[in-house]
Amino acid sequence: MGNVIDVKDVWLRYKDLTVLESVNLSIEEGDFLGIIGPNGGGKSTLLKVILGLIKPQRGTVEVLGTTPEKARHLIGYVPQYNPSSLDFPINVREVVLMGRMGKKGLFQKYTEEDHAATKKALKTVEMLEYSDRQIGELSGGQRQRVFIARALVSEPKVLILDEPVTGIDTMMQMEFYELLKKLRSRVTIVMVSHDISAVSVLVDKIACLNGKLHYHGSKELVPEDVEQAYGCPVELIAHGVPHRVLHKH
Numbered sequence: 001m002g003n004v005i006d007v008k009d010v011w012l013r014y015k016d017l018t019v020l021e022s023v024n025l026s027i028e029e030g031d032f033l034g035i036i037g038p039n040g041g042g043k044s045t046l047l048k049v050i051l052g053l054i055k056p057q058r059g060t061v062e063v064l065g066t067t068p069e070k071a072r073h074l075i076g077y078v079p080q081y082n083p084s085s086l087d088f089p090i091n092v093r094e095v096v097l098m099g100r101m102g103k104k105g106l107f108q109k110y111t112e113e114d115h116a117a118t119k120k121a122l123k124t125v126e127m128l129e130y131s132d133r134q135i136g137e138l139s140g141g142q143r144q145r146v147f148i149a150r151a152l153v154s155e156p157k158v159l160i161l162d163e164p165v166t167g168i169d170t171m172m173q174m175e176f177y178e179l180l181k182k183l184r185s186r187v188t189i190v191m192v193s194h195d196i197s198a199v200s201v202l203v204d205k206i207a208c209l210n211g212k213l214h215y216h217g218s219k220e221l222v223p224e225d226v227e228q229a230y231g232c233p234v235e236l237i238a239h240g241v242p243h244r245v246l247h248k249h
Contacts, residue, residue: 004029004158004188005050010059012045013095019045020056023213029157032189034206041210044080045161045194046161050190051077051160059083064157065146076151076159078144078167092138092146094119098152107157121149125179141172145179150186161191165198177202 012020017044032057035043048054049061052068058245063071076099097122100114118129122128125145135143144164151159161180165173177198180189191197197204 002029003042004031004064004189005029005190006060006062007046008060008062009048010046010049010056010061012049012056018211020049020213021211023059025207025213025215027188027215029188030184031205032184032203033191034195034198034203035190035192035209036194036206038211039114043209047077047160047162047190047192047208051075074157076148076154076156078147078151078159078161078164080163090135091131092122092127092133092135093118094137095146096149096153099153103197117153117155118149121153122146124152124183125149139172140168141176144168144172144176145234148179149182151242152183156187158188161189161193163192163194165195173198185217207229 001025003023007023007025010020010023011018023046025046035046037043045054049056050063050065050068052061052072061068064074065071065136096118097110097114100110100117119128122131125148127142127149128147130138130142130146135146138146148159148161148164165176168176173195180191180202183189189203191199191203205215205218207213
């Protein structure tokens, strides 16, 4: 299996602030990578660099053997949950169909193939029976399942998730993570999360990011790397599953 994402010596600055500093990251086909780190550490920015939405001042980014812009139709993206965008009248099927727009020309109508792909994606996330429900009527966990279906409907090679369980209750979070376990055999997954306990159980590999990226190509969390990323001592206490992370300030 080859690399699907290669980030080499990427630097990004906003005015006088260095957001990403000499970031190097290789993600192999079939990986499930978790990226952790403090707020403002550049996690969402790195995802946008991989998506080609932000251009770094230095370094190179290659996705599926080409530029991020050319590979974007092969990437499924679930951004951070934003409840304010759910007020308009649109049902679940229509939300997922929107994920097919990247495969269509301007003003083209949806085809039978588009509708079949939408049905398949909703079935995958176990939301087919909610097809005609208004998106705003669903719970937070159900909405995130729909947004994953929207990301999957274009049949991507890579699925990128930015804080996917923020604002979702604990029970729904567990169901959401069970869904990700099922998807991992079908698509390469990159997930940004604050939930270190869940990440440590779910993923194959973990990276810590706070401007600089600490990554060893495994799911082993090196205490020194975590402390550098979070800027304070961190004790990793493991008592079965999930793992618990306690901060000393």
